[in-house]
Amino acid sequence: MNREERKSAPIGVFDSGVGGLTVAREIMRHLPNENIVYFGDTARVPYGSKSKDNIIRFSRQIIRFLETKEVKAIVIACNTASALALEVVREEVEIPIIGVVEPGARAALEATKTKKIGVIGTEATIRSAMYEKIIQGIDPEVTVMGKACPLFVPLVEEGFAKHTVTEEIIDFYLASFLKTDIDALILGCTHYPLLRSRIRAYVGERIALVNPAYETAMDLRNLLQVHDMENTDTNQEHGMYSFYVSDAADKFKQFANSILPFDIETTKQINIEEY
Amino acid sequence: MNREERKSAPIGVFDSGVGGLTVAREIMRHLPNENIVYFGDTARVPYGSKSKDNIIRFSRQIIRFLETKEVKAIVIACNTASALALEVVREEVEIPIIGVVEPGARAALEATKTKKIGVIGTEATIRSAMYEKIIQGIDPEVTVMGKACPLFVPLVEEGFAKHTVTEEIIDFYLASFLKTDIDALILGCTHYPLLRSRIRAYVGERIALVNPAYETAMDLRNLLQVHDMENTDTNQEHGMYSFYVSDAADKFKQFANSILPFDIETTKQINIEEY
Numbered sequence: 043m044n045r046e047e048r049k050s051a052p053i054g055v056f057d058s059g060v061g062g063l064t065v066a067r068e069i070m071r072h073l074p075n076e077n078i079v080y081f082g083d084t085a086r087v088p089y090g091s092k093s094k095d096n097i098i099r100f101s102r103q104i105i106r107f108l109e110t111k112e113v114k115a116i117v118i119a120c121n122t123a124s125a126l127a128l129e130v131v132r133e134e135v136e137i138p139i140i141g142v143v144e145p146g147a148r149a150a151l152e153a154t155k156t157k158k159i160g161v162i163g164t165e166a167t168i169r170s171a172m173y174e175k176i177i178q179g180i181d182p183e184v185t186v187m188g189k190a191c192p193l194f195v196p197l198v199e200e201g202f203a204k205h206t207v208t209e210e211i212i213d214f215y216l217a218s219f220l221k222t223d224i225d226a227l228i229l230g231c232t233h234y235p236l237l238r239s240r241i242r243a244y245v246g247e248r249i250a251l252v253n254p255a256y257e258t259a260m261d262l263r264n265l266l267q268v269h270d271m272e273n274t275d276t277n278q279e280h281g282m283y284s285f286y287v288s289d290a291a292d293k294f295k296q297f298a299n300s301i302l303p304f305d306i307e308t309t310k311q312i313n314i315e316e317y
Numbered sequence: 318m319n320r321e322e323r324k325s326a327p328i329g330v331f332d333s334g335v336g337g338l339t340v341a342r343e344i345m346r347h348l349p350n351e352n353i354v355y356f357g358d359t360a361r362v363p364y365g366s367k368s369k370d371n372i373i374r375f376s377r378q379i380i381r382f383l384e385t386k387e388v389k390a391i392v393i394a395c396n397t398a399s400a401l402a403l404e405v406v407r408e409e410v411e412i413p414i415i416g417v418v419e420p421g422a423r424a425a426l427e428a429t430k431t432k433k434i435g436v437i438g439t440e441a442t443i444r445s446a447m448y449e450k451i452i453q454g455i456d457p458e459v460t461v462m463g464k465a466c467p468l469f470v471p472l473v474e475e476g477f478a479k480h481t482v483t484e485e486i487i488d489f490y491l492a493s494f495l496k497t498d499i500d501a502l503i504l505g506c507t508h509y510p511l512l513r514s515r516i517r518a519y520v521g522e523r524i525a526l527v528n529p530a531y532e533t534a535m536d537l538r539n540l541l542q543v544h545d546m547e548n549t550d551t552n553q554e555h556g557m558y559s560f561y562v563s564d565a566a567d568k569f570k571q572f573a574n575s576i577l578p579f580d581i582e583t584t585k586q587i588n589i590e591e592y
Binding site: 211 | 359360361366367368370371374467468471472474475477480481482485486489563564565568588590
């Protein structure tokens with residue numbers, strides 16, 4: 043690829059399923075010129091209850107797929123894969139890769155005054171303690187309290203975000219935070235921003251809710267600037283977006299259309315195990 | 318394999334994860350001489366929200382794996398795979414294969430007097446309408462009402478079976494059945510027997526709860542008799558059981574030990590995508 047080709051090459055964004063669309067949405071909003079190839083691993087979703095070995099293997103396959111699309115950079119738009127696979131795969135590929143955990147950790151550090159931060163995420167993300175490692179690597183005086191909330195993802199995926207049971211489950215998982223003086227809570231799973239207003243109502247205004255998606259888009263912008271690979275072709279209204287999944291393309295499309303600011307036209311299903 | 322070797326060969330039992338252990342448990346109880354090789358596809362669980370194409374592909378890979386263990390018969394201990402893949406894979410392999418849907422359908426037909434049967438299951442199972450097809454193939458006068466209950470599996474897997482929110486979610490899914498005169502309700506997902514007492518408390522005594530697991534073990538017994546391949550080696554207290562998963566062997570073992578009548582010693586993790 044020459045320099046001009048590289049500038050117009052797409053960004054690869056991947057997630058275990060639909061959750062990463064909350065990150066893609068921020069990239070579309072703040073880097074409107076960039077083209078995006080999104081992959082959702084809907085055949086093997088969810089990642090949050092699975093092992094590090096398999097999450098690394100899944101991530102490698104997806105990166106190999108994205109490389110066939112000649113992406114210029116990759117965003118792991120999944121907290122679990124960012125926490126468990128990013129360190130390993132970053133060493134293996136030449137194109138720059140960022141995740142959502144580092145940006146989320148930095149945003150939380152900016153938000154906290156009490157130096158006490160809560161993190162909610164999948165079982166695998168919380169077990170990895172990756173948010174804690176990164177936060178304490180920057181400021182060792184900060185206390186980090188993690189809590190796995192494994193039912194939040196199915197609640198969102200099954201359309202229970204607005205149902206009353208969700209309040210009880212939020213209470214079940216988050217009650218222990220209310221007794222502490224944390225003043226920032228990281229929504230450490232890309233599905234959780236879709237529960238933001240319910241979580242806000244429960245925790246009140248004292249606790250800032252940190253969504254790593256915005257900060258990740260800002261990180262991506264910096265990365266593109268540093269490597270001089272921002273897309274400067276402003277002839278189109280916005281970038282070109284293509285969507286790939288490993289299963290159930292129609293269901294994905296429906297969900298995507300409910301959370302993206304425009305309707306996506308096609309989603310292609312591929313066999314990710316072949317990569 | 319000669320005749321004696323075939324008799325002592327194991328039964329292959331598979332499921333998307335741990336749920337099929339409720340079927341394996343019935344086989345252990347009623348066919349105590351039989352050896353079992355169990356496979357749980359924990360790397361790709363759950364199946365219930367995924368497409369027919371992928372469920373067929375997953376089932377083929379698992380059958381190829383079980384064939385390497387020289388099983389004499391296969392039980393698909395997963396309603397979703399039984400409903401979506403059994404018809405196709407049965408044509409492709411020589412060893413006899415049974416699923417849980419046919420036995421469950423027959424058991425419900427025996428239980429109903431009103432000729433109105435309810436079925437609960439995953440999204441994919443209910444969409445397939447396979448229970449309805451089989452029931453109406455036997456008795457066209459029976460009415461079948463299906464309802465997908467996608468949150469039941471995560472509730473069980475996350476240990477919420479006894480939590481109060483489960484009652485509200487049961488009410489959400491099952492309220493419409495109470496207004497009908499169904500008198501049999503098929504627990505059409507291998508996880509649901511683990512919610513049996515909660516569902517019983519909600520629907521009352523008027524409705525029989527049908528668990529296909531027992532009937533499946535009886536079907537397996539018939540099948541082995543017909544093919545003259547029952548294991549007649551009664552030297553051991555019970556059969557030999559081996560457990561394989563595609564992810565997180567330790568977590569599987571823990572769950573298995575909580576629902577089987579004895580502690581399992583080892584669970585091996587394999588890469589099912591290689592089959």
